[in-house]
Every structure is written in structure tokens, then in C-alpha cells.
Amino acid sequence: MRSAREPAVLDDIDRRIVNALQGGFPLVPRPYAAVAERLGLAEDELLARLDTLTASGVLSRFGPMFDAERFGGAVSLAAMAVPVDRFDAVAAVLDAMPEIAHNYERRHPLNMWFVIATETRAGIGAAQRVIEAKTGLKVLLFPKIREYFVGMRVEA
């Protein structure tokens, strides 16, 4: 993705689109036309702008967000304390595993935080054991016990 960490230049119409469309996209035959009308835009202008916003990476996607756990799958946050001189090599191990959805370096003794997502509950523990075997490091699991909020209400 092109300069994925650089702020994009958005005009007022882009901002209104991003702010208005973070949920509630209508389930009707001409949904973009319905949204465009609400925003005072033409359907083809809304489509063209959504195309630009997704192509430039301002939106990572436009569409349904699925909850993997409702499919019988499992998701867990996990963390490791990785020695600095092995950091890139350990990151490469996780990068090669399709079960790892996200991985972030964070400033803390537990300096690698990642999300394990698998098709079955047993898959989480299996992935944990694979990582531990490959790296010799302890993987702490932080599965959610309760969700108080998850969503996006980002102001563009």
C-alpha cells in the first residue's frame, strides 16, 4: 500500500463520506444512491470518491465486517517479550503464519503484541505451541473475557 502511514489529504466531502459511512449501509437494491441522496451527492460521485478512498488506502475496505467468533472460529490477543537482537527474526516467524492477523511492536517489556485468529478454538493453543516451539519464547494469551465496545467512530 502506498505510503500507508502518511496522512491523506481529504476535502470536506471526503470527510463527510468517511464520517457518515462507518456503519448502517442500507440493505436496499441501490444503496449508494440512497446514501448519496442523504449526503447531497450524486450516486456516481459517491462511487467515484469511495473508489479513490479505498484505492488510496484511506479506507482499508468498504463492506461488511464479520465477527469470526460467530463462525465458530476463535480470536485471541497474545504477547511475547522478545530480545531486541532477535526481534526481526521472531517477527518473520509470525509473518509466515496465516493464523496471525495483526502484529505490533509496542514499547513495553512485552514488546510484541499480535492477534491469533483460527477456525476452531483448539487452533489458538496449537498456534501458541507452534510459536513457542519455533522461537523458544513464552507466548502469553489474552483472549477477551468480555467486550465492552468494539467499533470505529473515527472522526476524519
Added chain:
Amino acid sequence: MTVTSLDALDRAIVAATQSGLPLTPTPYADVAAAVGCDEAEVITRLGRMLEAGVVRRIGAVPNHYRLGLSHNGMTVWDVDDAEVDRLGALIGALDFVTHCYRRPRALPDWPYNLFAMVHGRSRDEVEAKRAEIADLLGPAIRAADILYSTRILKKTGLRITG
């Protein structure tokens, strides 16, 4: 967590839309053509999955960095287990908190049981939001920390096979 049973057509619709809806005037008709059913069926099934929570929402998924929200801090708090649900609901209701969860502690390395993610255009903005959370939690805080992300090492969407 309730697992919702999905049939083959539901799964085909999921597989066809998980990377995005077509940016065409009739996206549901286009998905229907791709999976071999009619438009009304796609609309009905997506509506049902939305109601069941299989679909969390339909819309735009913004990239924080491209919106200038380049600082992200995972704020973590140790509060009494007897209070965590009440406090979590309070923090989750703040409009700047994008994720809020109760998670297990991992003693002795990790004493925190409440996680709330905040984003900002600067470190100061993130710190101000963290201070607002701390004010709300008040004397319930037994320990707290914030973990700033310094690098994205991997970011892929979740993949569900059809």
C-alpha cells in the same frame, strides 16, 4: 458466544464480500450474480447475519494512519474483578475509545484486566484521552500503563473460507 449456523449460500456470500462490496450502483445484485442466487436473497441473508451479529456492521473501515491518527496507545488498567464490568461499560461508552475489553491477567508479568484502545493525531492527544479514562476510573485504579505502538509488523484482514 453463540455460534450462528450458516449454510453454504451464507458462506458463499461471506467469501464474496469479505474483501469489500462492489463499488457499483447495484452491489447486492452483483454479489448475487457471483454466488448464483437473486438480489433479494443476498439482501435478506446479509440482514439476517447483521441481526445475528455475524456481521458487525456494513460500511467504511478507515485506516487510522491515513486519517492522521498516527499515535495509538493500548491503555491497560488493573481494577477489581467485581467492578470491571461496570467500569468497562463506562470506558467503552467514551466516544474516542475504539476497542474495550476485559482480558485475563497473566501474573506476575501482567496485572491488568481492562484494556481500552485510543488513537490520536499526536502523543499529547493520546495522553489527554488516557487522562480522561483515568479520571473516570478514579480510585478504582490499582495499577495502570499505556503501550504505544512503535511499528506495525503485520496487518491482514481476518479470512473466512467460503
